[in-house]
Structures are given as structure tokens and as C-alpha cells.
Amino acid sequence: MGASQMPPLQGMSGSALLDAAARMVNFPWVPSKVTEPIDVAQPQLLEAVREDWARAADAVDQNILDLDRASLRVLDNWVGDSAKAFYDYVTDLIDVVEAQHTALRRLSEPLERVQRAIEDAQRRVDEARNAAVTALLPAAAAGVSDGVATPGGAAVAPSVRAIVGTLTAYVSACSTIRNDLERVIDAAGEEMQALAAGVSEDRIREVTAPPPPQFSNDGFRSVNEPDELP
Helix, strand or coil: HHHHHHHCHCCCCCHHHHHHHHHHHCCCCCCCEEEEHHHHHHHHHHHHHHCCCCCCHHHHHHHHHHHHHHHHHHHHHHHHHHHHHHHHHHHHHHHHHHHHHHHHHHHHHHHHHHHHHHHHHHHHHHHHHHHHHHHHHHHHHHHHHHHHHHCCCCCHHHHHHHHHHHHHHHHHHHHHHHHHHHHHHHHHHHHHHHHHCCHHHHHHHHHCCCCCCCCCCCCCCCCCEEEEEE
């Protein structure tokens, strides 16, 4: 390809210019494919997921309050071993539910880190892309010699060296950005799995229920009853 046959890269911009330049110099990677997972990510969608977890935590918080009120109503109106056993059971149940409530609240934290990491990765890719595009424009304008596509040690035009160097630096930078993002996502996934393991019905079923109430003055009686039934 002679200099006069070089594609008009000056009329292109962004990823299209980088991909065209890569094709022109037989670059082994397609720049847009390298950054595609980051470019198409929608970090704002994680905000809705975080809000769902927050609403779930709020619902559990209300359940804790309801359980506490229910147990206190029992103690306000009933006394005896069975009443105390029920109160102890509800107290143990509240402890488990509170732990689940804490886990639900914390589930939003790794999601937020992933959201911020995606936004940061997209910003870094945009900066690297803009820098590469800016660097390619004068190099593309210099033209490409016919020796570019000739194998076996043909001379390489200075503009080709510049284009290959720019693309290599760009792909390397974007690969680093992808690796950084993947590490954050992997760590967040592990943390979320550990937290989610504590949010299950099985944990609630593990709380030992009290025995059936003993309907006797000693085991279970109303505070409104006289000490001795007639």
C-alpha cells in the first residue's frame, strides 16, 4: 500500500480510527475488541440492584421490630415457663435475623465498589483512547510505504513505527485496565458469596423452637388471672 493509497484516517475518530489504523498496518489485535467489555458495561444498572438489597434489608429490619413487639406482648400478658421459653426462642430468632439484616446491608458495599471500578475503567479507557487517537493523526498523515506488507525484513516507514507503537501502548494500557477491573469484580463476587451464604431460611430453621406450652398456672398463665383459679 503506497502513501497515496492510504485510507483517509483523518476523517475518522475514536475506536473506528484505531481499528482502521490496526488493519492498515496488520496489527494483531482489534483495538475495539480489547475494550469492548468495558465500553458496553452499564454501571448505572448496579445502582438498581443496590437499592433492591437496601429495600430487602429494610424489610428485615421491620421484621425484627415486629418480632420484638410480639415477644414483649407475650411477656406483658403471660407468665410461666412456657411464656419464658417463647420469649427466649424469639430472642434467638431475632439474633439470627439481625445477622441476616447486617449481611443484606453489607451486600451493597461490594456492588458499589464494582460500580465505581467500572466507571473508573471507562474513564481510563476513554483517556487512553483519546491519547491514542491524538497520536495517530499526525502519524497517519505521514503515509505508509509499500514495504509495510512485505514479509522478511522489508523496511518499515517511520509512520508505521509510530502507528504500531501507539496501538501497542494503547492495547497494553487497556489490558491493564481490564485486569484491574477483573480483580475488583472477582473480589466482590467472593465477598458477596460469603455474605449471601448467611442469608437463608436454613439459618432460621436452625433456631430451636420451644416445646408446646404447658397450659397450667405454673407453665403458662395470663397475668390477668388470679393466682389461684377457683
